[in-house]
Amino acid sequence: MNSPATLDSPSGKRARAKAANRQAILEAARAVFARIGYDATTVRDIIRETDLAAGTFYNYFRSKEEVFEALAVESTRRFRPRLKEVRERATDFESFIEGAYRAYFDFLAGENEDAIRHGAPHMALIGVRVDTPEMQVIFEDIRADIERMLDRDKLESVDTEYLTAAAVGIARELGDHMLKRRPIDVDEATRFATQLLKAGLTGTLGDVPGSC
Amino acid sequence: MNSPATLDSPSGKRARAKAANRQAILEAARAVFARIGYDATTVRDIIRETDLAAGTFYNYFRSKEEVFEALAVESTRRFRPRLKEVRERATDFESFIEGAYRAYFDFLAGENEDAIRHGAPHMALIGVRVDTPEMQVIFEDIRADIERMLDRDKLESVDTEYLTAAAVGIARELGDHMLKRRPIDVDEATRFATQLLKAGLTGTLGDVPGSC
DNA sequence: AGAAAAGTTGACGCTGCGTCATTTTCGACG
């Protein structure tokens, strides 16, 4: 009659400990990266933050780089469902773009709010500027979305890879600058990015001159 | 009757050696970064590529990070005059944007052509994605240019920081993708970026609806 | 020429890395 386990904690004590250790290392790493910066951080710094021994670290990750990557993957994992929701709600190109930008800027603000609150000496942008495979998956997601939206709406004579790259570039750079302003204004950044891309696109699509 | 020195090599033997050593270290670093990647590179790897001793490295740079930064500064130093020329030739906003994008993409292709020619296992993008102070200077340059162009042309009710960020973001991301295509087509990237930003801007500026 | 200043050298002590033999913990089964 004992219920076997909750959903996210596996059956045995063994497996539970394993998951907990992995998580502890990830959290410790996040903390240390934020405190002293990624470059300065050593594997020992990370493991010291947990109650594990040095050797144990290597049961979970091969290196500090791999921990970082895992953190990045974690971030993208958290972001993807948001994008999916946007995709499902979107009725046309504009609403998709707007939703996607809002989702990204909002996510970015959320991810960095701890770091910001604590003065964030370093590494405010965990998991953002990195080009992990997971990041490329998101890129392709967006590209596919854009392609679909364009098909649905109008022409498709656009270089969707470049268009996606431009959209993503705007998001990244604008996001960085948004984070530096106080108060952080997600709406403002969303409006700016959306309008720019929307207008830019109609201008690009409407290759045909005199479309008025 | 002995001519003192050429223009770029200072008077004494001492000073000349110093400049040469510094340059040797920078070139060695560039080579090693390109060959085995920035992370894997050690100060010893760099110095081994020169005929200097380990200790000598530290007479010139505090760390491998500092060498990298110096390389980045070198890159931006080489880029800035190109931007200046564009600024001087530009007659209106569009020609400036086009010139700036072309200058950047061309520069990027040039900077990476060695790495690309040699199979570029790593580190194709030296001095690009880094946010050095020098990079921020260029950002501000561009922003000032954009502001001036907008004043000259029309309104100025735009958030020029965000606009610049968007322009730069497009350049960066598009540039990355341009480098991955064969053959590398600077014209194509320039056309795409220019048209997108131009159209986006008229759409943004022309907040007034029905501008036809 | 001789002395002082500037620069180079490589050996040294130290820190952090990744491994691995040993020990501890867990869970399966009689």
Add this chain to the structure above:
DNA sequence: CGTCGAAAATGACGCAGCGTCAACTTTTCT
């Protein structure tokens, strides 16, 4: 329960690269 094998944790060890520094060499100045 007790026993046993597998899984995981531990921390000491050898090693690699770091940054320093006292000794040495080269240049410059007078």
